[in-house]
Amino acid sequence: MTEIRLTNTKTRKKEVFAPIDPENVRMYVCGPTVYDRAHIGNARPVIVFDVLFRLLRHVYGEEYVTYVRNFTDVDDKINAEAQRRKDAGDPRTLEELIRERTDETIRWYHDDMNALGNLAPTQEPRATEYVGQMIAMIADLIRRGHAYEKAGHVLFRVRSYEAYGKLSGRSVDDMIAGARVEVAPFKEDPMDFVLWKPSTDDLPGWESPWGRGRPGWHIECSAMSRELLGESFDIHGGGIDLQFPHHENEIAQSMCAHPDADFARFWLHNEMLQVEGKKMSKSLGNFFTVRDLLDKGVPGEVIRFVFLSTHYSKPMDWTEEKAKQAARTLRKWREMTEGVNVAGNVPLPVLQALADDLNTAGALAELHGFARDGQVDELKAGAALLGLLGDNLGAWAKAPGIVLDAFAERLGALRETARETKDYVAADSYRDALIAAGVSVSIAKDGIVLAAGPDIDLAKLKALK
């Protein structure tokens, strides 16, 4: 069996991964809040953990891996959007409008992530469908003395969990000292966080022992992972920005609710994404969604390749130049592997690269080697483990269905004349015009082969008729 090593944020070390139960390897990854289209940064954890999912399935068997990724569908931004629609005159109830908004956002999310070649997780629970479990967990935390009710809120008592801050390497006292948050007056301690908060009549809410209200942000992941994966499971993943406070709070909640369990054994965090060297932000004007990129004509497979070329633990810079190079490489590889059937044997060097803390860039380097040496079976099989070169993502690389025969004939005729007259000017200029229109021109002894290149310009081509 392949030995997988992963950098565990909990210990800050690369450790050998051994599942609790090899017949049910369990991973939980924090999913999106479904209030709008996923931006390009949202795609990074999805791709990173998709590769891990594929690796685990390869090593332990497809049916022995459970991957849960949640949808956060209770959130103030969602409420605000629903309210906006209601204010605009929509006759439906706020609940209906919220449901509509989250449903459509989830559809978008699925479309976009599919376009990037990601497998569907085993389960994708929505927070609103697990409110009962959250209430039960909160009640349990109160009973155990880890939470308290105050002014209609339920708060987690941070001081009751001595390991609080361990994941992110912070001490409660340091954080209070440097805190820039305004402290709600009903908190026992400034770092205490909300498990449950009251809802006014115009906000979605659920009946609870503490009145009508809604859950705080962190409790959903604790409740859903418990419900779907158990009190102890193998891997918990997400972006590094979630390390604090979200994951820290999840740990506090889950460890206090189930003190005899381990909660997540391995914590994996991917670093952030930048755009052309800068943080992506709306104010800098470099903010865009996955859909924006796809609509612009950047294929999902190309996006995926660019993401995989940087190790997940390092900041990744999205640039146009990288996308261009990735497209060129993929086009070449697709041409080479056309019609090749994957026998299923992942080449060892690729597997080893991925097993070594998901070294996707290293795996791509191995693929480059196979391509150079003409080992097309290995190339395709290795790429498959990365979710590349599959039929699902291949449409973009197919040459546009343009019949170039007439151009080839004309060039052939011109060259024939040229050979007789020894005057190549007309033939050469026609050839150069074809190249300028984006056609790849191959003149060999046994004939002329024209093919539509990636940047084919149909207008220019038309002018050559």
Add this chain to the structure above:
RNA sequence: GGCGGGUUGGCGGAGAGGUUACGCAGCGGAUUGCAAAUCCGUGUAGACCGGUUCGAUUCCGGUACCCGCCUCCA
């Protein structure tokens, strides 16, 4: 202020205490009437200053700069 990540050849980007990463570009060659494409060959770089070592870009300490989190935002 606290915590964390990064700094590698023209560009992108890995691994490894001593031996070629890899890709793109460039350069040289093959091929071609000339090209394009393709193929072959070619790259001693690792922010700075110390330390450990026979030997460090790789380990340790410090400095500088960049980035992120601590606040809704992956």
